[in-house]
Amino acid sequence: MRIVGLTGGIASGKSTVSNLFKASGIPVVDADVIARNVLKKGSGGWKRVVAAFGEEILLPSREVDRPKLAHMVFSSDSNRQLLNKLMAPYISTGIFLEILKQWGKGAKVIVVDIPLLFEAKMDKWTKPIVVVWVSRETQLKRLMERDGLSREDAGSRVMAQMSLDLKRCKADVVIENNGDLDHLDQQFSMVLSEIRRPLTWTEFWRSRQGAFSVLGLVTSGLFFCKRFSY
Numbered sequence: 001m002r003i004v005g006l007t008g009g010i011a012s013g014k015s016t017v018s019n020l021f022k023a024s025g026i027p028v029v030d031a032d033v034i035a036r037n038v039l040k041k042g043s044g045g046w047k048r049v050v051a052a053f054g055e056e057i058l059l060p061s062r063e064v065d066r067p068k069l070a071h072m073v074f075s076s077d078s079n080r081q082l083l084n085k086l087m088a089p090y091i092s093t094g095i096f097l098e099i100l101k102q103w104g105k106g107a108k109v110i111v112v113d114i115p116l117l118f119e120a121k122m123d124k125w126t127k128p129i130v131v132v133w134v135s136r137e138t139q140l141k142r143l144m145e146r147d148g149l150s151r152e153d154a155g156s157r158v159m160a161q162m163s164l165d166l167k168r169c170k171a172d173v174v175i176e177n178n179g180d181l182d183h184l185d186q187q188f189s190m191v192l193s194e195i196r197r198p199l200t201w202t203e204f205w206r207s208r209q210g211a212f213s214v215l216g217l218v219t220s221g222l223f224f225c226k227r228f229s230y
């Protein structure tokens with residue numbers, strides 16, 4: 001199985017690119033969705049986070065007040081590191097289970113959309129790595145527009161992540177998303193043909209079909225050994 005890593009910065013356009021992959025029939029595992037489930041009321045992750053940050057992060061419904069928690073973690077490095085430490089094991093387990101589910105369905109190529117792929121050192125599990133890059137100005141503008149944030153709040157969210165220029169250097173494929181959606185579509189078509197090239201042998205053995213082929217070969221090998229040993 002080919003596990004493509006999709007990353008970038010906040011509001012650089014990862015979800016927009018993810019949607020293009022989904023529309024092309026490629027399954028996407030979304031770390032933000034998994035992280036949201038980790039904070040669902042009553043879950044193990046929710047309990048740990050509430051124990052660490054206190055009940056003041058809860059709404060009257062006892063769901064996490066996400067804007068409030070966002071303010072606490074994006075304005076303080078130590079709060080953010082604490083939240084990351086508490087949630088990381090749940091998020092990585094969730095990602096692993098989703099990949100396993102796709103493996104079970106026989107998917108040959110999947111995309112994992114992980115905003116903190118490099119920061120969380122998960123890049124070693126994915127190949128190729130696609131980075132969606134935008135200039136700092138475009139990133140701030142789109143983030144302020146999408147989330148209704150002030151320039152200061154948008155800036156602190158951007159600063160909480162590894163710089164997009166550094167991520168770009170670590171990428172196998174870069175999608176430049178400063179232009180309009182047509183420009184994004186054109187680049188996406190090229191990325192799609194790269195992603196859909198035939199699997200390497202290593203990727204094939206990692207797929208469900210590959211694992212069953214190994215199982216078949218081992219079983220028939222054992223059968224013949226047994227038969228001709230008399």
Ligand SMILES: CC(C)(COP(=O)(O)OP(=O)(O)OC[C@H]1O[C@@H](n2cnc3c(N)ncnc32)[C@H](O)[C@@H]1O)[C@@H](O)C(=O)NCCC(=O)NCCS
Nearest residue numbers: 009010031032035066069070073084087114115116160161
């Ligand atoms: C702080 C929270 C509650 C804010 O929720 P909110 O709904 O405002 O944002 P959302 O979850 O949609 O995230 C938006 C983007 O913020 C960025 N971001 C989220 N968490 C972090 C973090 N810990 N460090 C840096 N950037 C982050 C990512 O680019 C993400 O795509 C939430 O982001 C969260 O639970 N973060 C910790 C979990 C995490 O690390 N998520 C990233 C998945 S790898």
Ligand SMILES: Nc1ncnc2c1ncn2[C@@H]1O[C@H](COP(=O)(O)OP(=O)(O)OP(=O)(O)O)[C@@H](O)[C@H]1O
Nearest residue numbers: 009010011012013014015016142146179180181184
């Ligand atoms: N090429 C583009 N032209 C215009 N707007 C765009 C383009 N690409 C993305 N956008 C817009 O920019 C905003 C951020 O994009 P998107 O939500 O895909 O980013 P993201 O990287 O997934 O963000 P996050 O890290 O917060 O999940 C959205 O409002 C989206 O509609």
